Amino acid sequence: MVSALAYAEEISWAKQLASLSKLFGDIALVTPLSDNAEEASKYYKKVYVVKTKTFEPISVGKAIENIVSKEGAKILIFPCTNKGRMLAGILSGKLGAIPVTDVINVSSSGEKFIMTKLTFGGNAKVDVEVEPPFTLCISAGALKEAETRGEAGEIEELEAPEPQIEVSFEPRKAEGVSPEKAEVVVGAGRGIKKKEDLDMIKELAKLLGGAWSVTRPLAADYGWADSWIGISGLMISPKLYIAVGISGQPHHMMGVRGSKVIVAINNDESAPIFEESDYGVVGDLYKVVPVLIKKLKERRGR
Numbered sequence: 329m330v331s332a333l334a335y336a337e338e339i340s341w342a343k344q345l346a347s348l349s350k351l352f353g354d355i356a357l358v359t360p361l362s363d364n365a366e367e368a369s370k371y372y373k374k375v376y377v378v379k380t381k382t383f384e385p386i387s388v389g390k391a392i393e394n395i396v397s398k399e400g401a402k403i404l405i406f407p408c409t410n411k412g413r414m415l416a417g418i419l420s421g422k423l424g425a426i427p428v429t430d431v432i433n434v435s436s437s438g439e440k441f442i443m444t445k446l447t448f449g450g451n452a453k454v455d456v457e458v459e460p461p462f463t464l465c466i467s468a469g470a471l472k473e474a475e476t477r478g479e480a481g482e483i484e485e486l487e488a489p490e491p492q493i494e495v496s497f498e499p500r501k502a503e504g505v506s507p508e509k510a511e512v513v514v515g516a517g518r519g520i521k522k523k524e525d526l527d528m529i530k531e532l533a534k535l536l537g538g539a540w541s542v543t544r545p546l547a548a549d550y551g552w553a554d555s556w557i558g559i560s561g562l563m564i565s566p567k568l569y570i571a572v573g574i575s576g577q578p579h580h581m582m583g584v585r586g587s588k589v590i591v592a593i594n595n596d597e598s599a600p601i602f603e604e605s606d607y608g609v610v611g612d613l614y615k616v617v618p619v620l621i622k623k624l625k626e627r628r629g630r
């Protein structure tokens with residue numbers, strides 16, 4: 329028996345969610361990836377590997393529901409990813425558990441737990457007091473990775489129930505390193521006038537050995553990229569974030585606050601991004617970025 333179940337696909341998420349055992353007691357991990365199971369077992373009392381042909385949320389949710397009944401867990405923990413949110417929603421409904429999303433801190437007060445969560449699109453924080461049963465989705469970057477436990481937990485493999493509907497996933501075509509893992513990210517906003525002009529953003533990112541991405545309007549409205557940075561997109565924490573032609577609206581800034589250093593290039597000196605940047609260049613990106621590229625190439629002898 330465990331008091332909580334955590335769901336994670338990536339090992340870094342598994343290690344972060346394990347840190348909640350200090351508050352919740354023993355946690356079992358549910359993961360679809362057997363490759364991570366041995367490493368994860370150093371952090372959990374038990375690891376369930378739920379095997380599926382493809383990720384179909386209702387069938388994975390059913391598998392988790394079965395584990396919940398077996399283990400008697402009353403707390404379900406998910407990362408705030410698309411899949412995590414989907415599963416948290418399904419299981420909250422099935423188990424009558426209170427769903428709490430976008431959690432950035434958890435503490436306890438007697439029998440109750442206090443979740444600090446983001447609200448109003450990430451512009452404010454609120455404390456929510458809950459008692460089990462509940463499900464929670466943890467925001468990226470909220471937790472530090474746990475220490476390993478003394479002894480490795482048991483690993484059990486299960487088959488997820490056969491999906492009732494057919495789902496197929498086409499992986500995103502990866503161009504180089506992903507923004508979530510890169511040490512340097514160059515972000516482009518609506519200061520960029522044409523899709524072709526993103527080439528200079530990509531070139532700058534490549535010269536810095538990093539990744540590029542965009543604000544939501546460029547991806548969701550113009551279709552120039554298939555993902556974006558921000559509260560409704562990717563949460564990044566690079567060593568350096570260069571924001572090019574980005575105004576710095578809270579929805580976007582929520583996704584980059586984990587960056588160590590933020591540099592903004594914007595031709596409007598009153599743009600809000602300058603208030604959250606470590607360094608700022610007030611200027612036309614069409615003049616500044618080519619100079620940066622030229623200087624970097626000179627340095628690298630290209």
Ligand SMILES: Cc1cc2nc3c(=O)[nH]c(=O)nc-3n(C[C@H](O)[C@H](O)[C@H](O)COP(=O)(O)OP(=O)(O)OC[C@H]3O[C@@H](n4cnc5c(N)ncnc54)[C@H](O)[C@@H]3O)c2cc1C
Nearest residue numbers: 517518519543544558559560573574575579580595596613
């Ligand atoms: C529910 C909800 C969720 C959202 N989630 C997200 C999210 O996850 N991520 C996200 O990014 N947005 C999100 N948004 C949208 C967000 O609120 C902003 O509208 C968006 O971030 C603005 O993008 P931007 O900075 O590219 O554009 P703008 O705000 O239009 O800013 C463009 C900037 O470019 C500058 N500029 C123009 N020309 C030049 C030039 N030649 N040289 C230099 N600078 C120039 C301008 O001065 C301006 O500051 C969300 C909105 C909603 C309602």
